[in-house]
Amino acid sequence: MSPFAGLSAFPLTPLHDDVVDERAFAGLVERLAAADVDSITALGSTGCAAYLSPIERARVARLAVEHADRTPVFVGISALRTSEVLLHAANAERAGAAGLLLAPMTYQPLTSDDVFEMYQTVTARSGLPVIVYDNPGTTHFAFSPELYGRIAELPGIASIKIPGVPREPDAARAHVAEIRATIPDHVTIGVSGDAFGAAGLAAGCDAWYSVVAGTLPSPAARITRSSQEGAFDAAAAESARLAPLWELFAEFGGSLRVIAAVAEHLGLAPSRCLPLPIRGLDDEQRGRVATVIEELSLGG
């Protein structure tokens, strides 16, 4: 199996008083390694990479590799400026990363040619395989299937992380098949958007790039293992069981604030662990998160 298949868990990078809480981060990574996820992706969107300095990110990459035991670690290298992306890539390589995750972050909107050239530059300069990270909710950049294809042809591209799949199973399969037809065989497709994990794997995705797995690896591992055994109904049932969690993600503006509240509730991260200006959930919202965690028996 490609290392870019199966379950990749995205841990938070918890802060305490605006400083990375290295002990909490190391604890999250050790928890993931023990849960037998297929890979750990540090410094993704959930890892708040966009908010951290190059020095903080280099340190977090090193900690991730040190505490991941033998689990492969992928490191997010996204930044607004290409030269900073290259700096993060070099630091990740020095840290011992097994792969790189790269989204086209934007302040000024980017063209397809801008984005293609960035991937071309990074793959030419780094020896590590690269995951193309399509996250329009944070980057506001829209990949076309044609651009997936152009980028996936670059030597060094290992995987494409797509933002969910259509709700209807036939449409989901057709969507994944359409992407598959544009990219080389060795490039895997990974679904993200945790509510779509089971559906994405059933639709033919090779990997699930998962936020929830970064804090609650067990249910995500159950969904992934069932899917890998072809037990898609069991995977869908487990995903349906977690619907109250997916609903909180949708209601509270995405997964980050909710998963941070989960980690804080379970004592895996210090309180208010997100970088300001992101204040995180308020007390009433945190209470609802805690209720869902208890009702779904996710605290174990």
Next chain:
Amino acid sequence: MSPFAGLSAFPLTPLHDDVVDERAFAGLVERLAAADVDSITALGSTGCAAYLSPIERARVARLAVEHADRTPVFVGISALRTSEVLLHAANAERAGAAGLLLAPMTYQPLTSDDVFEMYQTVTARSGLPVIVYDNPGTTHFAFSPELYGRIAELPGIASIKIPGVPREPDAARAHVAEIRATIPDHVTIGVSGDAFGAAGLAAGCDAWYSVVAGTLPSPAARITRSSQEGAFDAAAAESARLAPLWELFAEFGGSLRVIAAVAEHLGLAPSRCLPLPIRGLDDEQRGRVATVIEELSLGG
């Protein structure tokens, strides 16, 4: 007149081989001071602040003040993380800035409370007046009139930079009046989006925060001075004369790539002066920019 009124010119921060071209930047600032603009705003969106490191930004702020003669210099301090915003604010203050420009940059979407608290923190910690920078095209954050009002009540808020006005003059006046009704009297309103400069001033805005003025100050100064004398028809006529330039802004995805091509064409910036991954205009597009500059006699 408030220093946050009249014409504020936004210079580029030109790069050469990924390093700030300090001589070109100083030249742009000197050109603006000589053109008698009312203020210079360094490190705005046009100044590519989002792409520069804290060290680069501190240096650019110092250069701007050193080369601006007696023209007040405002400095952009926007960043994704509040602690980095505070660092930029402290560096701008040390550089001798007369004010700060702050947009709610996003990677994760922000709530209104997140954004309010950021302005509260910055105004509490900095002695400098702050311009609230509403630029949804780059930040993807939508201010409401109510949020303008809450933020404008904070001590230290001096101005709100709004993203254009409605096309129809009565609607434009009503829009500016609606904002005016929510904010204290001493807080100015400045229009941006250069195609809206004349219309915004006619609709009651106090200031024009202008991209074009950062490279081509003379026509922007003519529009502003006519407006300040009540000669709104003359201002509108000069703005209409520049319509081919506004059309290039619209066609080529905003003002930045076009104004960079203008500065390069006029020898005010080195070629390919924008930070990668922004490749800037292609040769055919640059040819069209050059034609418009010549036809409008803007090269002087």
